[in-house]
Amino acid sequence: MFEALAEQPSDSLLALIKAFAADPRPGKIDLGVGVYRDEEGRTPVMAAVKAAETILLREQDSKSYLGPEGDVAFVERLAPIVLGAEQAASPRLAGIQTPGGSGALRLGAELVAAARPGARVWLGMPSWPNHAPVLKAGGLVVTSYEAVDLAGQTLLFEAMIAALSQAAAGDVVLLHGCCHNPTGIDPDAAQWRVLADLVARRGLVPFVDLAYQGLGRGLEEDAEGLRTVLAAADEALVAYSCDKNFGLYRDRTGALYVLARDARAAGAVASNLKALSRVNWSMPPDHGAAAVRLVLERDDLAAQWRGELAAMAERIRAVRTALAAREPRLAFVAAQNGLFSNLAIDRSGIEALRARHGVYMADSGRINLAGLRLAEVDRLVAALDAVGAF
């Protein structure tokens, strides 16, 4: 039967990782894969996480099953950091541990589809390339609209509002909580308020993807938009990833929070989330969530983690500032948030950067600023100039 399967395109970012590794040139620059890197180009295990892992190794006395909801204390400890103290204590809230932010997106989509078969989700483009496939695989009908003008490096906010004004009550609206992937362009506080009003007025259901909290303007600041929208919405979902802000990537650590209309509905949500978890992965992988829980339970480790995260965000901002200062045509980079910006550069330019200059970026023109060392800023600008990227 398998001969009936159509060949699937391979993930172009994974191919990029391989091509970069195979490139023998010493000065090559990797702006492709979306992970944090320090000034030495490493993606280290954070010291607070390492300390928590050491405690786990010493003290964990069983690896027996937990359950489809995963580590409940992890979900509860994380909630106020994500949602703020008030929403975290709401009887309308249900939460569950998931395999990364991807698992949270998938579970959230399946929950909505179970409650309302054929539900629609509105997705601003460009977006993380996995958004539409995951939401679709989760049973939602994806309607995309143009939300960013890459040539002008601006959020098309009016177009966004116009698109969402066509949404029907009960439609889902996917929003990036902060550090938009791939553009780094986030709504400002006033725009979040307009979005919150629109959501409330039209009865839309925000589904906020928060995968980079703390890597933009700060832990609290990066959650402000999300909280503005949650305060206004009757129902909402939050897909959360700890994989970037705790550096846990391959340990697949995340959570899904769902705000229901009332406590009774939240109970129904919680039981449905468990049932969906059970049929997808039975229970989420424990290690990363246990490490995060330990970090958050201990004041010294929590403070250390906050400090490390702030230093990572600081480095990303320093790279952004240096690029913008070096090249006025890249001034927009300094105003954007998080790991990514998306250059408006065509395919031939991207290929020439790879072949002639050893500069690797995604086929879309997305660059990971954390992949750049401060010492490489001049070389990157010269390479961009040489291929006519401006």
Ligand code: PMP
């Ligand atoms: N959402 C966005 C916007 C992302 O960029 C990513 C990771 N690239 C995810 C979700 C998924 O994160 P995780 O690795 O935790 O599944």
